[in-house]
Amino acid sequence: MSFHRDALLSRRSHLARLLGDRPALVVSGLPRARNYAANAYRFRAASHFLYLVGWNTPGAALLYDGQSFQLFAPLPGPEEALWEGPSPSPAELSERWGLEVRDLSSLAQHLPRGDVATLPGLESDTCAMQSTWLGRVVARGALAACDEPLADALISLRLVQDEAMVFSIREALKVSTRCHLAGMAATSAGVPASRIRAAMEAPMLAANVEPAYGSIVTCHGEVLHDTRYDHLLSAEDLLLADVGAESPEGVASDITRTWPVSGTFSPEAAALYDAVLAAQAQAIATVAPGRRYRDVHLAAMQSLAEGLVAVGLLQGDPAERVADDSVALFFPHGIGHLLGLDVHDMEDLGDRAGYAPGRTRDARPSLRYLRLDRDLVPGMLLTIEPGLYFVPALLDDAETRRKYADRVRWPEVDRFAQVRGIRIEDDVLVTAAGCEVLSAAIPKDRAAIEKAVGATMP
């Protein structure tokens, strides 16, 4: 606890140094109603707030007045004690979080005059509260000019993870490892994917943590964001599971594995799996300080192109197949993204965090979904997640087939299409020497996968 508290103190003091005398207000946000106000989704504070305060509490605001920090939170009254139990006093809270804690009602009298920077809440109800406090319109998803230095300061801090963050993601990955092993062991033909999801999320519930994002557990890996769980698994299917636990502090892990329902890869699935795995190895080998993340992406594309030529899905020079977007027909997303307190870290700020100043998205199919294009520095947390998919919407199109007739072997595509989708995703930390794969304990090569699928439930 004091380890994390020290990290929070250090983050706030770094932020103060970056902001100088410019005041700022960072809010935790409000609970989101599910079907009525009192039946809310489990509250999770905004990541910028968690990063600086660590306390997952609703309706609170961290004020930096240009000199020091104070936390304003709605402190429960006697009525709440019946429903919510006893709550710590402001003094106890101040001690716990290493920062002066006051009741929210006194925020107004502590707010400095003039512009106070803020980051808009994720929903309009929080923005409305911010607008009232700050006396100006705070709109969802839109930074005012005076907010930009705060956004940029937080980006520069959160791009490089401190020891406490790395500790937290390691803890999250311990749980994610149990999830994936349990999912592999629980897999069998004839059951719906929901059974595998249940086996995979149970270790999170048992550890009292949440999924960092909506789990994908599907035999239709070609639907990139498939969040249905009702498909029946058949012995011929691959199961794709993109499942990651959050740490107690809210730090995300993000892991994808793909395994055969039967426990044995078919020859087609094996060939494609190894191509994806090789592309991932190539990408990971490329990660190093000073390297541009787009080049990591392109290295994976190049490796995958070589694999697809070898397998016979593509023909010609692999580098040309990357350049002419043939590979993107099968690998239509980016190689990964920043990871941290958000699974796509700081995506609330759009590409401001993911793209270095002056860089913007490239509209080419090979690059348009790339979420990160920065030069890597030690301490960055990234995912590396190549995939290979047979998406009917991309491949079953007469014009595409005509356009790529001399580059894609369409009869082979149709023969392999039953494989549907493969993705292999790990979480890596950029180090001075290159990178460390933090999720190396989760089975990945074909033999290890087949063994884990054959295991009985732990």
Added chain:
Amino acid sequence: MSFHRDALLSRRSHLARLLGDRPALVVSGLPRARNYAANAYRFRAASHFLYLVGWNTPGAALLYDGQSFQLFAPLPGPEEALWEGPSPSPAELSERWGLEVRDLSSLAQHLPRGDVATLPGLESDTCAMQSTWLGRVVARGALAACDEPLADALISLRLVQDEAMVFSIREALKVSTRCHLAGMAATSAGVPASRIRAAMEAPMLAANVEPAYGSIVTCHGEVLHDTRYDHLLSAEDLLLADVGAESPEGVASDITRTWPVSGTFSPEAAALYDAVLAAQAQAIATVAPGRRYRDVHLAAMQSLAEGLVAVGLLQGDPAERVADDSVALFFPHGIGHLLGLDVHDMEDLGDRAGYAPGRTRDARPSLRYLRLDRDLVPGMLLTIEPGLYFVPALLDDAETRRKYADRVRWPEVDRFAQVRGIRIEDDVLVTAAGCEVLSAAIPKDRAAIEKAVGATMP
């Protein structure tokens, strides 16, 4: 499916009859961001929308133009196919839901002129959309005069459950039964409550349904809404589990059981458990058409008062101990609430649904938290959930102890306080003959509970 579709058709035609030529727009609501827009909580449409449309889809609006219904929904374009997979055509959707489905973009041209009733969304972003469509301010939690007939029509429909709803809650209860049996079997001393929660929610995940509300699984039953799961269970504790599954259609079940971690009730726990169980039996025996729900509540209070006098916590005439709010010190909430598509059905409309016209909350401690005060009619779904708690905030107060000195035996209270909290909650359907307990399959008497706790995991 056609069973449910027929029910939806019948609900809409009833609503049309009640509304006559007054147009109305019922919305499904927008996804709620968790930590950034694309990382949303699992979407769950507003209950009024689910009641009429059945389709759990975001951003949609059901329009009644004064004559007939049409559904406007954002229909996915080609870009979405990559991420979300193929989607049914409007014609297929129209067939599936038994109602004309159009793209949301054409809503504006179909909206009638003049007042169109609506029910405000649960968050301001949905309300903003409604305001734009309807050309007037639609504010969260506030009905305009023209909205009231729509609210009252939906209340009158949803108060009495049709066959499809009863079917759905029976399905939900099958899952909840598995959850509670698994929780009992998984209980042991020395583990955190999160382990028991995991065992209880796994059957929901496996069945591809959601918890109808945030599960309460705690050895601190005296904290009425305890949603921490980190308490370590000890052999002396009772575990209180308030856990209910939703049906695939979104219908809630709501079940509480309390069991000894050791597998055996202590003499103190047994005496109090039996008093709560007797109060529940008395309340259930009172449920019948024409009966006022407040009288069901008071019957439970009377029974509990008798039990507490017998055990020695209270002294004097039980009826007087109800009247002077002594019982409410130990049973500080209502005997239950409406159940349906919401676990507190239609609580989005405040007490408008729960309280009959002309009735309002009584400020007395014995009645202030009663959520329902209507005369019962066949087809109403209710919970019956007496409890008995030792809440320090209520009982460890010098003034309270002085005030109730001759009515409460305080030394006995202190002796029993280790029991902390007991609640027993079942779901009942009001029938012509009285009522049916729909959740009767879940162990409840002490012997059955002890047997289930002693069982090994299913």
